[in-house]
Amino acid sequence: MSIISRFAPSPTGPLHLGHAYSAMLAYDMSQAAGGQFLLRIEDIDRDRSRPEWEALIYDDLRWLGLSWPESVMRQSGRLGAYDEALDKLWEMGLLYPCSCTRRDIAQALSAPQEGVSFGPDGPIYPGTCRPSAPLTGPRPNEVLRLDMARAAAWIEQRTQLTSLHFSETGDQADQFCTDLPLSRLAARCGDIVLARRGMGTSYHLSVVVDDAAQSVTHVVRGSDLGPATILHVCLQKLLGLPTPTYHHHRLIRDETGKRLAKRDDARAIRLYRDEGASPAELRKWLSLPLAP
Numbered sequence: 001m002s003i004i005s006r007f008a009p010s011p012t013g014p015l016h017l018g019h020a021y022s023a024m025l026a027y028d029m030s031q032a033a034g035g036q037f038l039l040r041i042e043d044i045d046r047d048r049s050r051p052e053w054e055a056l057i058y059d060d061l062r063w064l065g066l067s068w069p070e071s072v073m074r075q076s077g078r079l080g081a082y083d084e085a086l087d088k089l090w091e092m093g094l095l096y097p098c099s100c101t102r103r104d105i106a107q108a109l110s111a112p113q114e115g116v117s118f119g120p121d122g123p124i125y126p127g128t129c130r131p132s133a134p135l136t137g138p139r140p141n142e143v144l145r146l147d148m149a150r151a152a153a154w155i156e157q158r159t160q161l162t163s164l165h166f167s168e169t170g171d172q173a174d175q176f177c178t179d180l181p182l183s184r185l186a187a188r189c190g191d192i193v194l195a196r197r198g199m200g201t202s203y204h205l206s207v208v209v210d211d212a213a214q215s216v217t218h219v220v221r222g223s224d225l226g227p228a229t230i231l232h233v234c235l236q237k238l239l240g241l242p243t244p245t246y247h248h249h250r251l252i253r254d255e256t257g258k259r260l261a262k263r264d265d266a267r268a269i270r271l272y273r274d275e276g277a278s279p280a281e282l283r284k285w286l287s288l289p290l291a292p
């Protein structure tokens, strides 16, 4: 099987060394197998995405020596595909609108009988807006949550699976779950949001729909996203999409051990470029082999 990998940055700030690591790792993996490396711009957050950051992504990646097919997928042009996926899940009776604010959720969780546990998106939603029976009728244009217990039951019934699983080729696999009984899915992930206010989708939904649309076979990304992957597998099962192989890599940290963030301008690839560093030097610092 030929490998199709991808790099999927959000144009909300300059790429830093951690992004360089992720992109080069995904690129090297595809090149070593004679496969393809794709780029996808994850710009569904219209408030934070900027064309100048997107332009800088192209410059930085070219400077790193990476190349990709001309036709770059941009999530802002894919709202119809996310809509279709939401329609499907709505018709399956698995979504419900939620009007809770963060504050409402925090308050509900502070009640003495509620213990707080954490899922891929933070505190597990206490279920305040969850209906007792599946909703029918037209899909409301609101924040929508996935009823995770019902989703697990649907998967079990339709696929006869009793657990969700993905193949992991990174060396961080012991940090998160790659195999989860469906009976534990709801407690592990909670009713996650699939359509956010003003966005019409969410990171989880769009990444799953787009990896499938781009026929991605190998998802290479930071281990911070590892805990969300079992949820992505759940969405793939519900939407009838294939599950790629995952490679979650170590996070690049500064000298104090803190992981790099977009606001860490000091580690921006652009600055290394401006200071005359070479991509080969970056590869050496990141312990990556020279370009294939």
Ligand code: GLU
Pocket: 008, 009, 010, 042, 207, 220, 221, 225
């Ligand atoms: N767009 C995400 C980010 O910039 C990465 C998504 C992914 O690799 O799945 O953090």
